[in-house]
Amino acid sequence: xxxxxxxxxxxxxxxxxxxxxxxxxxxxxxxxxxxxxxxxxxxxxxxxxxxxxxxxxxxxxxxxxxxxxxxxxxxxxxxxxxxxxxxxxxxxxxxxxxxxxxxxxxxxxxxxxxxxxxxxxxxxxxxxxxxxxxxxxxxxxxxxxxxxxxxxxxxxxxxxxxxxxxxxxxxxxxxxxxxxxxxxxxxxxxxxxxxxxxxxxxxxxxxxxxxxxxxxxxxxxxxxxxxxxxxxxxxxxxxxxxxxxxxxxxxxxxx
Amino acid sequence: xxxxxxxxxxxxxxxxxxxxxxxxxxxxxxxxxxxxxxxxxxxxxxxxxxxxxxxxxxxxxxxxxxxxxxxxxxxxxxxxxxxxxxxxxxxxxxxxxxxxxxxxxxxxxxxxxxxxxxxxxxxxxxxxxxxxxxxxxxxxxxxxxxxxxxxxxxxxxxxxxxxxxxxxxxxxxxxxxxxxxxxxxxxxxxxxxxxxxxxxxxxxxxxxxxxxxxxxxxxxxxxxxxxxxxxxxxxxxxxxxxxxxxxxxxxxxxxxxxxxxxxxxxxxxxxxxxxxxxxxxxxxxxxxxxxxxxxxxxxxxxxxxxxxxxxxxxxxxxxxxxxxx
Numbered sequence: 001x002x003x004x005x006x007x008x009x010x011x012x013x014x015x016x017x018x019x020x021x022x023x024x025x026x027x028x029x030x031x032x033x034x035x036x037x038x039x040x041x042x043x044x045x046x047x048x049x050x051x052x053x054x055x056x057x058x059x060x061x062x063x064x065x066x067x068x069x070x071x072x073x074x075x076x077x078x079x080x081x082x083x084x085x086x087x088x089x090x091x092x093x094x095x096x097x098x099x100x101x102x103x104x105x106x107x108x109x110x111x112x113x114x115x116x117x118x119x120x121x122x123x124x125x126x127x128x129x130x131x132x133x134x135x136x137x138x139x140x141x142x143x144x145x146x147x148x149x150x151x152x153x154x155x156x157x158x159x160x161x162x163x164x165x166x167x168x169x170x171x172x173x174x175x176x177x178x179x180x181x182x183x184x185x186x187x188x189x190x191x192x193x194x195x196x197x198x199x200x201x202x203x204x205x206x207x208x209x210x211x212x213x214x215x216x217x218x219x220x221x222x223x224x225x226x227x228x229x230x231x232x233x234x235x236x237x238x239x240x241x242x243x244x245x246x247x248x249x250x251x252x253x254x255x
Numbered sequence: 256x257x258x259x260x261x262x263x264x265x266x267x268x269x270x271x272x273x274x275x276x277x278x279x280x281x282x283x284x285x286x287x288x289x290x291x292x293x294x295x296x297x298x299x300x301x302x303x304x305x306x307x308x309x310x311x312x313x314x315x316x317x318x319x320x321x322x323x324x325x326x327x328x329x330x331x332x333x334x335x336x337x338x339x340x341x342x343x344x345x346x347x348x349x350x351x352x353x354x355x356x357x358x359x360x361x362x363x364x365x366x367x368x369x370x371x372x373x374x375x376x377x378x379x380x381x382x383x384x385x386x387x388x389x390x391x392x393x394x395x396x397x398x399x400x401x402x403x404x405x406x407x408x409x410x411x412x413x414x415x416x417x418x419x420x421x422x423x424x425x426x427x428x429x430x431x432x433x434x435x436x437x438x439x440x441x442x443x444x445x446x447x448x449x450x451x452x453x454x455x456x457x458x459x460x461x462x463x464x465x466x467x468x469x470x471x472x473x474x475x476x477x478x479x480x481x482x483x484x485x486x487x488x489x490x491x492x493x494x495x496x497x498x499x500x501x502x503x504x505x506x507x508x509x510x511x512x513x514x515x516x517x518x519x520x521x522x523x524x525x526x527x528x529x530x531x532x533x534x535x536x537x538x539x540x541x542x543x544x545x546x547x548x549x550x551x552x553x554x555x556x557x558x559x560x561x562x563x564x565x566x567x568x569x570x571x572x573x574x575x576x577x578x579x580x
């Protein structure tokens with residue numbers, strides 16, 4: 001048996017994978033979301049229909065896609081169409097989940113992947129929205145997967161690339177975003193969060209093994225709500241680790 | 256219809272639909288004309304300094320890399336670009352060709368942020384970045400393809416992506432919903448790489464089609480590069496696969512391995528080592544310049560480029576292709 005210790009990223013992938021529901025549609029972003037989706041199809045969600053923005057729908061994720069347009073995103077797939085089709089499918093309400101990454105997140109789940117500092121004179125120019133804004137706008141439920149650091153979990157993101165709950169309750173609907181859509185979870189390197197129904201603010205619901213509530217709070221730059229009963233996320237199982245290391249990411253692109 | 260909010264970004268390429276119709280009437284022959292030419296001829300004839308240009312799909316996937324390298328080789332300047340890009344736009348940014356960007360995503364996928372984009376934008380060399388989502392930029396082309404001035408979407412609302420775009424929010428007169436209106440995007444030049452085309456420009460793509468259909472119909476000048484040039488009889492055997500009809504096309508370039516070091520579905524896989532070579536080289540201006548000197552300015556054309564890469568690598572990429580099983 002492989003007795004190497006699991007990494008923080010391994011754990012984050014496993015916790016994210018367990019959030020997938022079987023027989024649902026899910027928009028999958030580049031990187032960690034792809035690993036989590038691949039693991040989910042081999043464990044909790046064998047009938048998951050992954051959707052990749054440039055047209056791949058219903059692929060069998062035998063090998064890890066490294067990009068949202070590459071051949072592995074429609075390997076033995078059900079559909080190979082184009083970006084207008086996938087985005088319009090989300091806009092019509094057919095895509096249940098969206099799994100996204102981001103550089104910064106705030107208490108309402110707004111994500112920044114555009115600029116650090118002023119937009120017109122940025123300290124750092126990041127890649128931009130890509131399909132992120134569309135996914136966060138149009139899927140029913142979005143899940144962000146992030147490194148948990150104080151400089152990333154901040155009171156106000158420098159730029160709202162992708163909408164969470166914007167300024168709070170009712171703000172999405174007031175802006176014209178589809179009714180009943182929005183972020184539901186954040187999976188970080190430290191914990192699992194959801195959003196409080198009344199305030200739309202991020203709330204700690206379960207910590208990773210060996211992580212204390214205080215540690216999560218200390219690494220969060222805004223006031224994090226704490227659930228009445230904070231649970232513990234199970235460490236990666238032997239099976240999850242084997243699948244990740246041997247089948248899904250043998251080249252260890254993401255560690 | 257009342258405008259409720261306006262993005263503050265510049266509308267870099269305002270659409271003129273009447274002019275587009277006139278253009279399509281006057282400069283797009285209905286006759287089947289042999290348009291086969293080299294990268295050099297196609298780029299020098301149709302890409303001008305200051306033009307508004309777009310590429311499809313993106314850097315590592317079915318991307319017209321041989322055409323993009325030729326744009327660098329010819330030193331086209333002050334380009335206004337929509338992207339959606341990985342390696343291809345990175346090369347243009349590193350070469351200092353880009354003046355304005357309708358930007359959706361320029362990055363290196365799993366390798367993260369691009370240093371070439373950072374240098375070009377943070378130094379002010381790129382004068383303007385107007386923000387859009389990937390869906391939005393594709394729908395803007397779709398509006399142009401439809402021949403209408405704008406298209407409505409429920410994306411981008413409430414965000415800074417909208418605030419720094421050139422879109423507008425209005426109240427829909429039918430339902431009362433707030434919707435985001437995206438202006439049609441008519442490109443001066445579109446570059447698209449396909450699996451096969453005939454000499455006249457009838458083009459077919461295997462696998463996902465990205466936004467090829469929309470960009471082809473939204474471009475005043477369209478340059479197609481193709482892995483394979485086939486007789487028109489082959490096209491006529493499966494006309495259902497012709498995503499780009501000949502009358503949209505101005506130039507057809509035969510470019511085997513045209514997407515290398517990116518992939519081409521069912522033909523060859525991506526060369527991860529070569530992708531990483533750019534990721535490393537582009538970390539410094541000197542490294543990026545050395546890369547451009549070696550792989551673009553150091554060779555005359557795509558044929559010499561492929562010789563530099565070597566048959567062994569190319570054969571290996573063919574072996575690593577996605578297969579139909």
